[in-house]
Amino acid sequence: MTSPHKAAAxxxxxxxxxxxxxxxxLDTFTSDNAALLTTNQGLQIPDNHNSLRAGVRGPTxxxxxxxxxxxxxxxxxRIPERAVHARGSAAHGYFExxxxxxxxxxxxxxxxxxxxxxxxxxxxTVAGSRGSADTVRDVxxxxxxxxxxxxxxxxVGNNIPVFFIQDAMKFPDLVHAVKPEPHHEMPQAASAHxxxxxxxxxxxxxxxxxxxxxxxxAIPRSLRMMEGFGVHTFRFINARGESHFVKFHWKPxxxxxxxxxxxxQKIAGKDADFHRRDLWEAIEAGDFPEWELGVQMIxxxxxxxxxxxxxxxxxxxxxxxxxxxxxxxxxxxxxxDNFFAETEQVAFHPGxxxxxxDFSNDPLLQGRLFSYTDTxxxxxxxxxxxxxxxxxxxxxxHNFQRDGMHRQTIARGQVAYEPNSxxxxxxxxxxxxxxxFQSFPEALEPPKVRRRSPSFDDHFTQARLFFNSQTAPxxxxxxxxxxxxxxxxxxPAVRQRMVDNLAHVDEKLARxxxxxxxxxxPDAKAAAxxAGFREHRFTxxxxxxxxxxxxxxxxxxxxxxxxxxxxxDGIDSASLKVIRExxxxxxxxxxxxxxxxxxxxxxxxxxxxxDVTFVNTPSVMFDAVxxxxxAEGVRALAQNGDxxxxxxxxxxxxxAICTVGEGVQLLASLGIGEDPKxxxxxxxxxxxxxxxxxxxxxxxxxAQDFVAAIAKHRHWDRANVDAVPA
Ligand code: HDD
Numbered sequence: 001m002t003s004p005h006k007a008a009a010x011x012x013x014x015x016x017x018x019x020x021x022x023x024x025x026l027d028t029f030t031s032d033n034a035a036l037l038t039t040n041q042g043l044q045i046p047d048n049h050n051s052l053r054a055g056v057r058g059p060t061x062x063x064x065x066x067x068x069x070x071x072x073x074x075x076x077x078r079i080p081e082r083a084v085h086a087r088g089s090a091a092h093g094y095f096e097x098x099x100x101x102x103x104x105x106x107x108x109x110x111x112x113x114x115x116x117x118x119x120x121x122x123x124x125t126v127a128g129s130r131g132s133a134d135t136v137r138d139v140x141x142x143x144x145x146x147x148x149x150x151x152x153x154x155x156v157g158n159n160i161p162v163f164f165i166q167d168a169m170k171f172p173d174l175v176h177a178v179k180p181e182p183h184h185e186m187p188q189a190a191s192a193h194x195x196x197x198x199x200x201x202x203x204x205x206x207x208x209x210x211x212x213x214x215x216x217x218a219i220p221r222s223l224r225m226m227e228g229f230g231v232h233t234f235r236f237i238n239a240r241g242e243s244h245f246v247k248f249h250w251k252p253x254x255x256x257x258x259x260x261x262x263x264x265q266k267i268a269g270k271d272a273d274f275h276r277r278d279l280w281e282a283i284e285a286g287d288f289p290e291w292e293l294g295v296q297m298i299x300x301x302x303x304x305x306x307x308x309x310x311x312x313x314x315x316x317x318x319x320x321x322x323x324x325x326x327x328x329x330x331x332x333x334x335x336x337d338n339f340f341a342e343t344e345q346v347a348f349h350p351g352x353x354x355x356x357x358d359f360s361n362d363p364l365l366q367g368r369l370f371s372y373t374d375t376x377x378x379x380x381x382x383x384x385x386x387x388x389x390x391x392x393x394x395x396x397x398h399n400f401q402r403d404g405m406h407r408q409t410i411a412r413g414q415v416a417y418e419p420n421s422x423x424x425x426x427x428x429x430x431x432x433x434x435x436x437f438q439s440f441p442e443a444l445e446p447p448k449v450r451r452r453s454p455s456f457d458d459h460f461t462q463a464r465l466f467f468n469s470q471t472a473p474x475x476x477x478x479x480x481x482x483x484x485x486x487x488x489x490x491x492p493a494v495r496q497r498m499v500d501n502l503a504h505v506d507e508k509l510a511r512x513x514x515x516x517x518x519x520x521x522p523d524a525k526a527a528a529x530x531a532g533f534r535e536h537r538f539t540x541x542x543x544x545x546x547x548x549x550x551x552x553x554x555x556x557x558x559x560x561x562x563x564x565x566x567x568x569d570g571i572d573s574a575s576l577k578v579i580r581e582x583x584x585x586x587x588x589x590x591x592x593x594x595x596x597x598x599x600x601x602x603x604x605x606x607x608x609x610x611d612v613t614f615v616n617t618p619s620v621m622f623d624a625v626x627x628x629x630x631a632e633g634v635r636a637l638a639q640n641g642d643x644x645x646x647x648x649x650x651x652x653x654x655x656a657i658c659t660v661g662e663g664v665q666l667l668a669s670l671g672i673g674e675d676p677k678x679x680x681x682x683x684x685x686x687x688x689x690x691x692x693x694x695x696x697x698x699x700x701x702x703a704q705d706f707v708a709a710i711a712k713h714r715h716w717d718r719a720n721v722d723a724v725p726a
Contacts, residue, residue: 019094019116021394022147023334029389030337039069079344080379081130084175085141087189088124089134089223089276090343091283093332095119095146095293101327104244104297105236107356109148110327118147119330120390122346123223123279127178128189133268134275135259136189137218137481139209142228142250143348144330147394154352155248156372159220160212161229163313166205166456168367173199174206192488201497204533205456207505208314208463214481215466215474216258216550221623221713222278224289224560225257232350232365233310235358235440236297243440245303245310245360247317249294249324255554257713260653261481262726263620270618280335287560288333294324307538308462309455313364315462318540319547342390347376358440363452382406457536460504465540467506469548473716475509482513495519500527558710559587564622564650566643566666567594567610571633573602575660578696579626579686582703588624588710593617595640603630614642619650624710629661629686638665651683652724654716656709658684658702670720682715 037045045066052064060067082088094116101110109117124141125132140159145152164174176182177199178191187193191213200206212218220226228250236244259267267274282289296317298310308315336342349372350365359365376385382405385391400416415423467475482502486495496519502510503524510522527533563583565576580590594600594610602608619625625647627637637643647666650657659667664674664685672678676685686702709715 017114017116018149019118022118022120023092025392025394026337026342026389029341039066040073079381082124082379083375084126085124085143086130087128087132087134088122088141088343089279090120090122090336090346091279091289091332092334092336093119093121093288093330095144095328095330097293097328098326101236102238104238104246105356106239107148107153107236107354108150109146109153109354110356118394119332120145120147120342120346121330121332122343122348123275125189127191131272132189133272135219135264135267137191137213137261137264137485138189139213139218140220140223140226142226144228144250145346145348145352148354149395150354151395151397152352152391152393153354153357154348154350155230156348156350156368157228157230157248157250159226159228160209160217161227161231161247161249161316162209162212162462163231163364164200164206164209165203165364166312166314166452167363168371169363170203171364171367171371192485194489194491194494197486197489197498198491198494201494201501202530202532204459204501204504204527205314207459207501208466211463211466211478211505214478214485215470216477217256218481219259219261219264220275221257221259222254222282223275224279224282225252225254227251227256228291232313232362233298233360234365235360236295237356237358237438237440241438241440243300243358245298245300247296247322249296250291250330251294251324251326253290253292254557254559255713256550257554258477258550260714261477261484263653266618266620270620274621279332282560283332283335285560288331290332291330292326293328293330294326296322296324298322307540308458309453311360311362311453312456313362314456314459318465318542318545320542320545324547341388345380345385345388346390347372347380347385347388349373349376353437355437361442384408454536457534458538459534461538461540463505465543465545466548467509469544469546471549471551471716474549474551477716479509479512482509483516486513486517492517492519496523497527497530500524500530503527554711554713556708556711557587558583558707561588561623561710562621563588563590563624563626563710564593564617564619564646565590565626565628566614566637566646566663567592567600567608567628568633568636568640568643569600570603570630570636571600571608571628572604572630572661573606573608573628574604575629575686576626578699579658579660579703579706582700583626583707583710586707588707590626591617591622593646595636595643603632614640614646618642619646619655620653622650622655623713624656624658624706625650626706627657627659627663627666629663631662634662634665644669648724649726651718652721652726654682654714654718654721656682656684656706656712656715658686658706658709660686660702670724680715680720681718682709682712684709 037048039045051060051067053060096116097110097113099113122143125136125138127138128136142157142159144155178196180186180188181193181195200210230248233245233247236246303310351369377383384404384407387408400418402411402416413423486498489495495517499510499514499522502513503522504527514522584590591611592608593612593614596613597610599607599609627647644666672683674685676687679685684702684705
């Protein structure tokens with residue numbers, strides 16, 4: 001039998017450019033299952049089924065050290081899950097810069113396009129536990145560890161460019177509010193409950209991020225199809241010590257796409273590992289996910305040029321004001337060998353920086369610089385978590401920090417202090433002020449205060465900018481999300497306070513949300529009278545920022561999109577061939593979905609292999625559906641409730657659908673007929689009679705139309721969707 005390790009080794013890319021450095025290091029720690037079982041001390045185990053007992057029917061003996069070792073280890077297998085971002089999935093890969101960034105930063109990994117820096121990337125949801133579902137409405141973590149030759153650099157970001165709060169002092173409150181309520185530990189992995197909205201409604205600074213969290217950004221179609229952001233303003237420092245403020249962006253090659261909310265909830269039950277599986281399978285299949293690293297750079301002397309404060313993490317810089325320069329790309333090309341050792345034990349920290357990258361005074365970032373090491377100490381059981389294989393740098397590291405729980409390094413010699421004259425360790429010197437990490441020597445202003453800057457006071461202008469920048473369907477999704485979440489809030493006063501706040505974003509948005517909540521119309525004045533509310537306004541030079549919308553971001557690609565081909569005995573398999581080839585050539589992946597596993601017999605008595613069934617892999621697992629022709633087969637499909645539901649549900653979720661010949665009958669209940677010109681958006685009705693598809697040109701055209709419909713991702717403006725039962 002092939003060992004898991006050997007299988008993994010087989011998938012490993014071979015490159016001689018530095019991207020292997022981490023993998024080679026990890027390989028020295030990996031282990032294959034050996035043939036003979038031993039104890040942890042290496043003693044061969046004689047029998048792995050029976051404990052040592054006094055007679056075959058007698059009690060187990062305390063002496064059985066083999067049993068005790070096995071059970072003891074098992075008893076201690078779990079470590080505490082992360083306080084936030086507990087549910088995550090990760091992959092290895094590399095980063096390469098397009099051209100030297102030396103003008104702006106001294107960071108070595110951003111200098112030479114020939115260098116590939118190894119990375120390990122962990123994506124996560126924030127609120128749920130380790131075993132919670134992937135497709136819940138939540139922010140996604142996007143944490144990247146670059147193993148550079150100057151030390152590890154961690155860019156610990158999210159898929160949303162702003163944050164809920166402005167000061168780390170509020171982080172425990174925010175997290176306590178969104179996590180399951182403490183008295184009964186409900187609900188799991190959901191913000192739709194009283195304590196979250198109580199907190200949010202009392203903290204108007206959350207408003208901008210709430211708009212993002214209620215948008216489709218919070219229910220991504222795939223981890224491969226979401227943006228990443230460093231969120232805070234950081235600094236680039238060049239070799240001359242000059243500073244630029246910088247915002248980091250990750251731009252996915254496959255575009256930015258979301259699920260339908262009804263779909264996301266169903267997937268949570270049908271396949272709780274939907275995103276994890278998608279990432280794993282894409283990498284196994286060689287469809288390596290890819291992002292470009294983008295930066296927005298602002299010269300030091302333009303710090304105050306924006307009206308809003310660059311240090312305020314509830315604000316973004318619209319791309320239309322400061323363009324995002326794409327400076328490199330990241331490719332994820334290898335799945336971890338072991339979830340616990342890598343994905344679970346990886347420890348990120350925004351304070352892991354390299355020379356050339358520095359912090360700003362953003363008070364949220366400043367607090368994070370404390371929190372992350374602190375949390376690893378309890379999560380990973382001590383101060384030596386940097387020695388865990390996944391966390392180890394690939395460059396040498398030396399210092400006189402010593403000992404502690406689980407210490408692995410065996411430090412030789414007499415000396416564990418600096419300065420010393422007894423040791424010979426030349427490399428243990430500190431080399432004056434010129435080398436190593438230098439903090440930007442920023443001048444600071446007294447007095448010491450526990451207060452926020454008034455420049456942090458505007459909580460609505462950018463929330464409005466975000467809302468205004470959405471397409472009509474995106475706005476509808478935001479309204480629906482607020483309605484859903486607030487409808488789960490049991491205390492009417494909390495619902496009221498929230499819609500009163502929303503009236504400061506957009507009056508119509510607030511009114512539409514309030515309409516279904518059994519409360520009074522929104523009252524902007526009431527909101528303004530409440531504690532925590534700030535009247536300050538800055539003006540943005542733009543009213544809309546198209547870059548904030550997810551629409552049309554796929555670049556026409558259908559790569560790795562999943563298409564269901566519905567079959568039953570008697571379908572016309574010939575009508576499928578050209579269309580299937582067309583969509584597969586374009587990069588989509590087809591699965592034959594039938595009433596049972598095994599084969600079905602087509603109209604011409606050909607046996608067609610069924611990959612999955614209507615029941616075990618329902619429509620929410622796919623991006624598009626193809627219904628073939630064949631009178632008998634379509635009749636069988638139409639009589640199968642699961643098959644009919646499959647197509648109608650795909651319609652409801654605005655997915656591309658293609659019907660051939662009689663296949664259109666599955667849409668008959670929606671009044672959709674054989675006239676291709678009358679078909680709704682994203683529905684391709686192939687002409688009848690079916691024999692037309694014998695004509696290769698016509699069939700190619702159908703394939704092309706279907707590919708174009710799939711490439712649009714979803715047809716959110718499709719009519720009649722609400723009429724389809726969920
Ligand atoms: Fe955090 C984990 C991202 C604010 C405290 N955070 C964590 C992870 C991500 C982020 C992606 C998961 C890392 C992984 O995969 O292991 N956090 C953010 C972003 C923030 C942010 C983008 C705001 C811009 N976080 C934030 C604040 C604090 C923390 C203000 C505390 C003051 N975050 C933590 C933590 C975690 C964490 C408790 C839990 C597990 C861990 O650190 O390693 O320390």
